[in-house]
Amino acid sequence: MANNIKCPQCGHEFEISSVISASIKSDLERELRQNLQREFAVNIKSKEDQIRQEIGEKTAILQAEIDFKDKKMAEMRDETLKLHQERMIFDEERKNFEIEKEKQLKAQLEDLREKVNKEISDQYHLRDLEKDKQLQDMKKMLEEAQRKANQGSQQLQGEVQELDLELELSRLFPTDSITPIAKGMRGADISQTVCTQHGNICGVILWESKRTKDWKEDWISKLKDDMRNSKSNTGIIVTQVMPKGTAGFIVRDGICVVTPEYAITIASLLRQRLIDIAKEKFFTQNRQSKSDLLYNYIVSHEFQQQIESVVEVYQDMNSQIQKERAAFEKIWKERESQAARLLHSTAGIVGSVQGLIGQTLPQVKGLDILGIED
DSSP, rough: TTEEEOOOOTTEEEEEEHHHHHHHHHHHHHHHHHHHHHHHHHHHHHHHHHHHHHHHHHHHHHHHHHHHHHHHHHHHHHHHHHHHHHHHHHHHHHHHHHHHHHHHHHHHHHHHHHHHHHHHHHHHHHHHHHHHHHHHHHHHHHHHHHHHHHHHHHHHHHHHHHHHHHHHHHHTTTEEEEEETTTTTTSSSEEEEOOOTTTTTEOOOOOOOOOSOOOOTHHHHHHHHHHHHHSSSSEEEEEESOOOOOSSEETTTTTEEOOOOHHHHHHHHHHHHHHHHHHHHHHHGOOOOOOHHHHHHTTTTHHHHHHHHHHHHHHHHHHHHHHHHHHHHHHHHHHHHHHHHHHHHHHHHHHHHHHHHHHGOOTTTTOOOOHHHO
C-alpha cells in the first residue's frame, strides 16, 4: 500500500510506479514524436529540394530536347517543303515528259496505222473490187429476179382479169364471136365480133385488159394500131388504174377507157350502136351511087383511122426531131463548156510556167491576150 497514492479529488488509488512510468512514457513519446517530426520535416525539405533540383534538371533537359526537336522539326519542315517543291517540279516534268512521249507514241502509232492501212488497202483493193463487182452482180440478179417475179405476178393477174372478161362477154352476148388473141401474137387481148340474131356481122370491138399499178399513155396508141391492123370499129381498154384526174369511164383519142365494173355496160352500148349502124347501112346500100360510096368511105371509120395513122406518124416524127434537136443542143453546150474549161486550164498552166521561168518560154499561139479575146 506504501507504493499507492490516493487522489484527493476522487479518492482513487493507483501505484506510484505506474504514474511515473506513464509520465515518462508520455514524455518520451512526445519527445520522440517531435524528433520524428523534425527529422521528417528535414527529410521532407531535403526530398523537396532534391525533387525540385531533379525536376529542374529534367525540365532543363526536356526543354533542351524540345528546343532540339523544334529545331529539327523546323529543319525537317524546310527539308520537306523543299522535297515537296522538288517533287512537284519532278511530277510536272514527268507529266510533260509523259505527254510528250504519248504524243510521239500516238504519232508513231498513227503513222504505223496509216502504213498498215495502206498496206492492207493495197493488199485487199482488188479483192474489194471483186467483192463489189460480185455484190453489184448479185444485186442486179436479185433486182432482175424480183422484176421477173413481179412481172410474172402482174401477168398472171392480167390473165385472170382477161379470162373473166372473156367469160362474161360470152355469157351476156352468146350470138357474138368472142375470140381471145393468143399470147405472143400481135394484137389486143380479145376480139369481139358483133353479130345479130341471124348471124349478120355488124362490126368488131377490140378489147385490151390491163391490171397494173400505173397508167401508161402508150396503151391508147397501141390499141389504135391494133384496131387499124385488124380493121376493128372501136376499142375498149379495161384497166384497174385510170389516167390521173379521171375515174370510172372516159373517152380518150377515140378509145373508151373504163374500169372493170363499167366494162359490160359500155360494151352493151357500143354493141347496140354497131348493130344500129349496120342496119342503117343495110337498108341504104342498094341505093348508093359511086359518089355516095366515096362519101361514105371518107366519113367511114376506116378512112378516119387511116388519116389518124398518118397524122400520128407525123406527130411522132416531129416529136422525135424536137427531142433529138434538144439532145444535140445539150451535147453541143456541154462540149463548148468542156472546151472552154480546157482552154482556161491550159492558159493557167502556161501562165504558171511563165511565172517560174520568165519570158524565156515561147509564146503559145492562141493563148496570148489577143488570141484569147478572139
